[in-house]
Amino acid sequence: MNILIFTTAFAGFGALCLSMERHAKQVFGVVPGALPRLGAAIAGWALLAGALAPALQRYGVSVGITAWLGFLSLAAVAIGLLLSYAPRQIRYLAPAALFLGVNLAWLF
């Protein structure tokens, strides 16, 4: 369940970074159009919010919120480090995390 929270948050921040001009350029080399970026922003925020669900299910309301915030920090730092040192990898890692998350979600 922890992995599910993390992968969802990671994919969320991944999408969110693609919605920002500077970061999208770091990842793709070119800045995507406004519409895809808007889509990425919506998907990103939705995923971040979505990561709360498994946290609540696993830990109950209040510890769940703490755990969610903790995983958000961890995922954000992971994306931040990737953007600094291996930005292009996000193209693969974020969808992979999403894929893993979706598959894990079926398990629970």
Add this chain to the structure above:
Amino acid sequence: MRFDKPRYFRQSMSWVHTWTGLVMGWLLFAVYVTGALSYFRNEITLWMQPELHAAAAADDWLPKAVGVLAEKGAQAQQWTIAPPGPRSPVVGLSYREATAGGRGGEGGRAGEAARGGEGGRGGERARGGDGEGLGEVAGERPAAASAGARGEARPAQAQGGGQERNQGVKRLVMDPASGSVLEPRSTAGGNFLYRFHFELHGIDRVWGRWIVGAATMLMFIAIITGVIVHRNIFKDFFTFRPARGKRSWLDGHNASGVLSLPFHILITFSGLLLLAMQLMPWAADAAYNGDRRAFNQEVRGAAMGGQGQPAQARSGGSGRSTLTDLRPLYQQALQQWPELGVGSITVSNPGSARATVEIRQAFGDKLTARGGAERMLFNGVTGEALELPAARPPSTTRSIWNVFIVVHEGRFATPAVRWLLFLSGVIGALMIASGLVLWLVSRQKERAALGRLPRGHRFVEVMNVAAVAGLMIAIAGYFWANRFIPADAVDRNNQEIFAFFAIWGLTLVHAALRPHKRAWIEQLAAGAALYLLLPVLNGLSGGAHLARSLFSGHWQVASFDLVALATAAALLFTANRVHHHVPRPDRKGAKANTDEPAELAAEST
């Protein structure tokens, strides 16, 4: 219409941010680091008691524990058994002598009994005293109930922490496998770091809390103004551009702040709430006409939900009787709480016909029900379950308060969540440290124009080195002192604490005597060496060395050593970067910072 208005606002916020950050940064770095370590204070205390490292898990510890208690505490009024758990490999035993301190009133005993249970396993047990101590920070700690609560520190810690406040209760530590009573050294342990993070040391604790409270308040201000000052919080959300001097420091400071912003806000705000009663007791004073004891009792009453009454009720005669086998009761409790397990088993009036057994859940899974851990009650002779008075649910206000408090303390948190809180604390410490360095880096131009080093800047340089690198050395030195001070030394705990401050003081002297850059390199390298050798020292001075603790799955000890190694690596990496740093005037004339020559070449094209 003036479009430049917001800029003025931002500039003034920037001023507030810079100066609140600098003034309190040195202290806040120490608060963040020791606070982050507090999430693992039981593990730290365990590491600091190598006598306990050999304890092994075993199935049949319960009869052994009862045997030990029957032998040592035959005349006791009450026994408490804390089962081994994920945060403590040993069985904690305590018994309360019938004679001690008279019968300090049923109220007092009731509080003690309830707390004893609440104490729970490992973490909770250690916290029983201290956590509550902070909770009832309004001071004056209400006599009996609180004295009981404070005593619930872990058995071995109690020697340092609260023995004198806790007459009549004897504590033992038992190896679950062999059933033998262990005698761990007395240590200030993780408790010292925990206490330091909110009330400092060596000054009156009320003053200490005032100082930390003021620092926390300024931290809160610094966070808010920091967000306002951050120019492109959404554009540069993740941005970190390494090896670009001031730019990198600013990026690093921003990123460590923004990426775990929710945590920083939460931890600072809840820290403020925790200290609020200390700093601003006037509301409560007004409402309760200054009777703080009444206030505390009401707060606690609401939290305990009328659970304070121990199992005196159903007394059936007063003759002697044998205690029922506890194992089936324990099994029953484990089935009831499969995830959280059992926190404590309390036997009241053992050996008498009116004996009762109370079993408490290890952690409440709801943060909102702090103090409301579930419990089960049994007849101590027949083993049949007894009914409990229904717990009163906590009020909404109390629930909200609990969420903040418990989040801050990491109470009820599983290991994974505890690690996340710890890591977030580390990120916070990095944010503060980078902010401190940034103050100097961003004034480089000023210094260059001036052609000399102003006295104020030199002061900041010295303080930065001692507050950041020096603290890391002092903490490592504290762990070293733990193994070098003889295990049976008199006043051992204070010697450990003295070593901590003596070493920290020396780092300040060193930082003042050495040139800035050399001071950083030397202290970072010294710190790295100390942390690197900690696992070796552990193995050589009676503890379970890394190979053994890893092999036997003794994670509490192993993770301490692993974190020490990781810290060593981080310090060494930083020392190396500082060592290779070549100052150069960049395009704007300011100086670059942690650039390595190779990267420099790439950078300038």
